[in-house]
Amino acid sequence: MQTFLNPRDVAVDKTRIRIDAGELLRILGEQPGMTNAHTSRLVEHYIRECLEISSPVGAFVLVEAAGAATRDRMVIEGKEFNTGKIVQRMLRNAVYYAFFLVTLGPEPETLARSLMNNGNYLEGYLADLAASALVESVTDQLEGQVRKLAASQSLKITNRYSPGYCSWNVSEQNKLFGLFPQGCCGISLLESSLMQPVKSVSGVIGIGAHVQYHDYPCKPCPMKNCLYRKDGKNTGNSIPGLSGKSWEP
Numbered sequence: 001m002q003t004f005l006n007p008r009d010v011a012v013d014k015t016r017i018r019i020d021a022g023e024l025l026r027i028l029g030e031q032p033g034m035t036n037a038h039t040s041r042l043v044e045h046y047i048r049e050c051l052e053i054s055s056p057v058g059a060f061v062l063v064e065a066a067g068a069a070t071r072d073r074m075v076i077e078g079k080e081f082n083t084g085k086i087v088q089r090m091l092r093n094a095v096y097y098a099f100f101l102v103t104l105g106p107e108p109e110t111l112a113r114s115l116m117n118n119g120n121y122l123e124g125y126l127a128d129l130a131a132s133a134l135v136e137s138v139t140d141q142l143e144g145q146v147r148k149l150a151a152s153q154s155l156k157i158t159n160r161y162s163p164g165y166c167s168w169n170v171s172e173q174n175k176l177f178g179l180f181p182q183g184c185c186g187i188s189l190l191e192s193s194l195m196q197p198v199k200s201v202s203g204v205i206g207i208g209a210h211v212q213y214h215d216y217p218c219k220p221c222p223m224k225n226c227l228y229r230k231d232g233k234n235t236g237n238s239i240p241g242l243s244g245k246s247w248e249p
Helices: 021-028 037-053 085-091 107-117 121-151 170-177
Strands: 004-010 057-064 074-076 079-081 096-103 156-161 200-208
Touching (some): 004 096, 004 121, 021 037, 037 107, 037 121, 057 121, 085 156, 121 156, 121 200, 170 200
Antiparallel strands (some): 004 057, 074 079, 096 200, 156 200
């Protein structure tokens, strides 16, 4: 498989986006069997509206894994990425790295901000929450295309990992963005290293014959109070997850 630094665009199919409305209700604190019907309708409404107005795009670059990697860092195109021990452990045995960018576009966050500015705080929060779930679903599509590319070479992939998680400092975004042309996917970085549009995701996926994919990628992450944990160990929100229904267009 050839190394390339020209971004490969990801074909995003809106009809394949899947959102578990029950998971969003869990984050809101709704308990099984006690779901508020009005809140449930609002969640489904803003999932639908955010998807309709969004303009999702994504891209990734493929680079060969250098031999200079250590327990907590790797060197890519002359740049030292201080990913930390957790990410490096999960990426070990990778022979290629797929660095990626994904965005939902600015429209959903504009909607959420407008609702809040008009005093509709619940609706604004729900729109923001729905947009976060939607951009993760779009990133699932990118991951699937990286998996397909790897499989064509009889290789496997790791889970995806992003700056700001698993002890990988968010300031490392600057190095990651340095692998892409300026303005790729319409995403830019603020001085704080946060992305604009806000509903964007960046990160890396390892590729190799001996890498591992974990069904519960939250397990090694030290962020125990993250609302999005999927291993049942969220100390900040211990309400059991709802089975819910998956929403799809």
